[in-house]
Amino acid sequence: MGLMDFLGKRSEGGLSVDETLMALSKGAVLIDVRTPAEYEAGHAPGARPVDPKELRANALDAIHGDSPLADRDAAVVVICDNGLRSSLVATQLREQGLLAESVAGGLRAWAKDGNPVIPGPYRGRR
Numbered sequence: 001m002g003l004m005d006f007l008g009k010r011s012e013g014g015l016s017v018d019e020t021l022m023a024l025s026k027g028a029v030l031i032d033v034r035t036p037a038e039y040e041a042g043h044a045p046g047a048r049p050v051d052p053k054e055l056r057a058n059a060l061d062a063i064h065g066d067s068p069l070a071d072r073d074a075a076v077v078v079i080c081d082n083g084l085r086s087s088l089v090a091t092q093l094r095e096q097g098l099l100a101e102s103v104a105g106g107l108r109a110w111a112k113d114g115n116p117v118i119p120g121p122y123r124g125r126r
Helices: 003-007 017-025 036-041 052-064 084-095 106-112
Strands: 029-032 076-079 100-102
Touching: 017 076, 017 106, 029 052, 052 084, 076 084, 076 106, 084 100, 084 106
Parallel strands: 029 076, 076 100
Antiparallel strands: none
């Protein structure tokens, strides 16, 4: 079952910003797969910075770290700058059996839709 099934729709090219907000309201986890410098310059509130290389080794640990409160079964929404990297990462995560989708248009679409983009430090999951 894909993330859009979770939301009751089928995705073509990633989630719209509205669909992303709905997924987050239903408990999905937002991960940002941009570089540390890109993330620090501005990111979606609550987005967890994750190095895409770490996802290959153990996606759940890369996303959730060792947090005992993490819902490791939560759907994952992946965001990058324009949607390209996040689309590739979401495909990789689905191949690993995770419920994952990307944000169509990435952070650019997020900001263009009027959602906040905040600067801040890159903090790993561990």
